[in-house]
Amino acid sequence: VSSATQAGPAAAAGPASTLSQRRPLGDRTFQAVALGSGLLVLVILVLIAVSTSQQASSWFATEGVKGIFSTTWNPAANQFGALAFIFGTGVTAVIAVVIAVPISVGVALLLTEVVPYRLARPIVYVIDLLAVVPSVVWGLWGILVFAPWVQGVYNGIASAVKGVPVLGPLFGPPASGASFFTAGLILAFMITPIVTSLSREVIATVPTIEREGAYALGATRLEMIRGAVWPHSQGGIVGAVLLGLGRAMGETIAAALVIGASPTITSHLFAPGYNMPAVIANEFGEASGLYRSALMGLGVLLFVFTIIVNLIARAIVERSARRMRGA
Amino acid sequence: MAVITQEPKVDLREPAGWRRTKDRVATVLMVLAFVVVIVPLGFVLYTVIAKGASVISWSFLTSGPIPPNVLPASVGGMGPAVLGTIEITALATVLAVPLGVLGAIYLREYGGKGPLARLIGFMADVMTGVPSIIMGLFIFSIWVLHFGYSGLAGAFALGCLMLPVVIRSSDEMLKLVPDSLREGSYALGATKARVTVTVVLPAAIGGIVSGALLAVARAAGETAPLIFTILTVTAANPNVFSGANTALPAQIFVNASQPYVGAQARAWGAALTLIAIAFILMIAARVVTARFTRYPR
Numbered sequence: 001v002s003s004a005t006q007a008g009p010a011a012a013a014g015p016a017s018t019l020s021q022r023r024p025l026g027d028r029t030f031q032a033v034a035l036g037s038g039l040l041v042l043v044i045l046v047l048i049a050v051s052t053s054q055q056a057s058s059w060f061a062t063e064g065v066k067g068i069f070s071t072t073w074n075p076a077a078n079q080f081g082a083l084a085f086i087f088g089t090g091v092t093a094v095i096a097v098v099i100a101v102p103i104s105v106g107v108a109l110l111l112t113e114v115v116p117y118r119l120a121r122p123i124v125y126v127i128d129l130l131a132v133v134p135s136v137v138w139g140l141w142g143i144l145v146f147a148p149w150v151q152g153v154y155n156g157i158a159s160a161v162k163g164v165p166v167l168g169p170l171f172g173p174p175a176s177g178a179s180f181f182t183a184g185l186i187l188a189f190m191i192t193p194i195v196t197s198l199s200r201e202v203i204a205t206v207p208t209i210e211r212e213g214a215y216a217l218g219a220t221r222l223e224m225i226r227g228a229v230w231p232h233s234q235g236g237i238v239g240a241v242l243l244g245l246g247r248a249m250g251e252t253i254a255a256a257l258v259i260g261a262s263p264t265i266t267s268h269l270f271a272p273g274y275n276m277p278a279v280i281a282n283e284f285g286e287a288s289g290l291y292r293s294a295l296m297g298l299g300v301l302l303f304v305f306t307i308i309v310n311l312i313a314r315a316i317v318e319r320s321a322r323r324m325r326g327a
Numbered sequence: 328m329a330v331i332t333q334e335p336k337v338d339l340r341e342p343a344g345w346r347r348t349k350d351r352v353a354t355v356l357m358v359l360a361f362v363v364v365i366v367p368l369g370f371v372l373y374t375v376i377a378k379g380a381s382v383i384s385w386s387f388l389t390s391g392p393i394p395p396n397v398l399p400a401s402v403g404g405m406g407p408a409v410l411g412t413i414e415i416t417a418l419a420t421v422l423a424v425p426l427g428v429l430g431a432i433y434l435r436e437y438g439g440k441g442p443l444a445r446l447i448g449f450m451a452d453v454m455t456g457v458p459s460i461i462m463g464l465f466i467f468s469i470w471v472l473h474f475g476y477s478g479l480a481g482a483f484a485l486g487c488l489m490l491p492v493v494i495r496s497s498d499e500m501l502k503l504v505p506d507s508l509r510e511g512s513y514a515l516g517a518t519k520a521r522v523t524v525t526v527v528l529p530a531a532i533g534g535i536v537s538g539a540l541l542a543v544a545r546a547a548g549e550t551a552p553l554i555f556t557i558l559t560v561t562a563a564n565p566n567v568f569s570g571a572n573t574a575l576p577a578q579i580f581v582n583a584s585q586p587y588v589g590a591q592a593r594a595w596g597a598a599l600t601l602i603a604i605a606f607i608l609m610i611a612a613r614v615v616t617a618r619f620t621r622y623p624r
Contacts (some may be wrong), residue, residue, distance in 0.1 A: 023518065030520035031437055037429035038438065038447045041454055041494065044487055048461060051468035106360030114357060123361065130368050132605045134548025135459075136576045137598045140583045141371045144591060189367045196364075220350035243456060250458020252551040253576075257583055277460045281551055281580075299464040303457065310456035314449060 048303065056297035058290055067294075068301065073263040073279075075287070080294035082301060084263035088180065088275035089249050089302070092259065095184025095269070096191055096248040101241050103188075104195035111196075112203045113225060124197075131193035139257035142186045147177025147258055154181070154270045174270040178260035181269045183278075186258055187248045195244040202236030202320070203229055235320030242313035246306045252277035276302045372602075379599025382592050388600065393561040393578065393593070396585045400592035407563035408597060411574040412604070414567040415478045415557065416547045419485035424539045426486075427493025428528075431535075434494070435501040436523050448498070454491035460551035462487045467555040476558040478567035481574065484552035489542045496538025500531040503622040533619030537612040544608035548601055550576035575601045 053060075059067065063080060070081025107127065111120045154174040161167040206229050214224035260272020261282060276298045284295050387404040394403035430447070438444020466484040474480070504527050512522040528535075553559070558571035559581055575597045582594035 027518040027520040030523070031433075034429045034433035034437055037426045038433035038444070038494075040426060041430065041447055041451050041491060044465075044490070045450060045454060045457075047469060048457070048465045052461070052464050055464075055468045055472075103360045103363050106357045107364060110357035110361055114354060126368070127364065128609070129372075129606075130364065132544055132548070132602075132609050133368070133371060134550070134576055134598075134601055134605065136548065136550040136579045136583070137371065137375060137602060140579055140594055140598055141374055143583055145370075145374050192364055220346050222350040222353040223346070225353075246456045250456075250460065252458065252460040253580055257580070277458060277551070280460055280464070281554060284555060296464060296468070299461055303461045306456055306458055306461075307453060310453045313456075314452050318449075 049300075052296055052300050052303065056293055056300045059293040059297040062290060063294070067297070071265055075283070075291050078290055080290070080297075082276075082294075082298055084265050085274055085276045085279055085298055086301065087265045088259065088263070088273045089277070089305070091180050091269070091273065092183045092187055092255060092275050093245055093248040095181060096187035097241060097245050099185065099188035100192045100195055100244060100248075104192050104240075104244070105199050105237060107192075107196050108199035108203055109225060109229070111200055113221060113229065127193050127196055130189070135190065135251060135253045136257075138186050138190055139254040142182065142254060142258040143178065146186070147182050149177070150182055150185070151177035154179070158270065169267045170269050172268045172270060175272055176260065178258050178272050179270045180259065180273040183255045183259040183273070183275070184269075186254045187251050190251055190254060191244040191247045194247060195240050198240035198243060199233070199237050202233040202240065205236075205321075206232040233320075235316055235323070239313045239317035239320065242309055242316065246309040246313065249309065250277060250302060250306050252281050256281040375595065375598050375602055378592070378595035379597075382596030383599055387596055391561075391563045393573070394589075396582070396587045396590035399589040400596065402589070405575065405578060405593060405597050405600065407561065408573045408575045408578040409600060410563050410565065411478065411557070411572045412547060412576070412601070414565070415481045415553070415572065415574055416485065416543060418478065418482035418567055419489060419546055420539070420543050422482060423486035423489035423542075424493055427490050427539070427542075428497045428535060430490070430494040431497035431501055432523055432528075434498050436519065436527065451491040451494045455495065458551070459484075459488055459549050463552035463555035466552070471556055475569075476556065476571040477569050478557060478564065478572040479569070480556035481553045481572065482567070484556050485546045485549060488549060488552060489546050492542040492545070493539055496542065497531075497535045500534030500538065501527060503534070504530045505622070530621055533615055533621065536619070537615040540608050540612035540615065544605045544612070547608065548576055548605055550580050553577045554580065575604075 059080060063070065067080060068082045068086075070079070071083045072079045072081045073084055107123075111123055115123065151174055154171070154177070157171050158173040161171050210228040210232070211224055214228040219227060255275055256278035259274055259278050261274055261278070262272040263274040263279070264271065266273070280295050280298055280302075284292065287295055382400050384404075387400075387406075388409050389406045390404040391406035391410075392403065393405060393407055430451070434444050434448050438447065462484045465487065466480050470480045470483060508526055508530060509522055512526045513519075517525075553574050554577050557574060557577065559573050559577040560571045561573065564570050564572045579594045579597045579601070582590040582597070585591060585594075
């Protein structure tokens, strides 16, 4: 009787809990198994952090924080500084994002705002094909076909900007086709599908009524995009860009093959370089002891960096999605 | 009213002049962006097919062991790597797909909007962003150091990559199943487990299978998690549970940095095989989506 007059949660929980006690064993077991599978995600993430840090502990103990900021990487002399690889990871990922983002957003806008649905579908299929080409195939193509070809392009650019301030030191003559810039380009091809599809999802949530409102005011398509689509999807696209950045930082095999395998810090983007995933992939096989521990340490740093980028990206995406629902 | 009738010459259909030019330029740039995407894709596919097709034959796909790098492509084949890829990917699928679907069932059917389900969902999203090489290092640390290199270790690493992807795609599909279906079953007195297994899952199975196939297609091409877990040997190892193994992506990685023409040719052949496997899985996913989806997006 009281539950009918009082609609408090305590009153509702009473009869529900007696019901759940009568639930058969199979039902409860199924729920427990499902919960266990869900918790596996958290368990794996914690185990990754713990086990790789453990393996890296002797590097952290020997080199400490100084090791992270040291530029000398000389396995023969037991010197393992991480800074050159952190630099390389940053440079290649930024090159990839700077190239991939305008292209991805352009294609996303093309798909959502310009072409009709029946034409958009085959275009989406083609973009998906790009995502299915494995990293190692990009690397194989990159080192055997693309790098030798692009070296000529680099030579042309280098002689064109020679002596020009800012551009001159950035785009000097290449030593070979394998360089920071080649790795950045290949990574750009690889993250384009993910940034495109995420941007497309974000742009698709813009209310049709706002588009039509802009058109009704006499806006051109470009003006409609700037006035109605952009304010709505800004946050989500920033999130998509950060997710692309995280991908570019962690992509291993393609970068390992085309980056040039030289741990250097330079402003010169056509010079051979190195980044964290590439050095781990290339040198882990022959490493042992402190050397292996240092490579594990690079892995831990990479894990931390990508987790941070992903957390920020997901938070931005969630926030903009919530605001969209509120609107 | 009078103001409007005084300006009859304004053409409302299309903006003219500078505004229109800017609009046209923007459209051309968008089309150009698509062309920029198409060119490298076409270039890669063309090269892989042109260089790989002449290498591939039945004996290339089945015979082994993989010959030394100096030998030409006409000798021996990638049989061990094809076998390894199939057994490792299959094992990873068997491990990750059921767990991923169960995890999604927890998120959608049990957890609801509770804090734990939200945390797991968020962390699954974050886990999709963990680089594949980290999964390799992880399995190396907790498995390979204690039990040695094996196909199983490779399958664990690939499974870790697939798990969050399967959770997310299955979750999306379960979301599409209408609540009226669940409520109807409860009204008949069914338990939650029975409703989930016999009503909700069959209703969403098309989308779940197609999502899982796409996850498998991505995992089959992954290299970084394998090089630390299977060791990339040249002889075939039909026992996936013990002993060093090999796989197509790992073999391509090894061969790509070789100066020998034969090794490179074998890499192109293996690349074509790998892309063909990925495409077949992707087409299968499309077919499943087209034929078995009951509740489309």
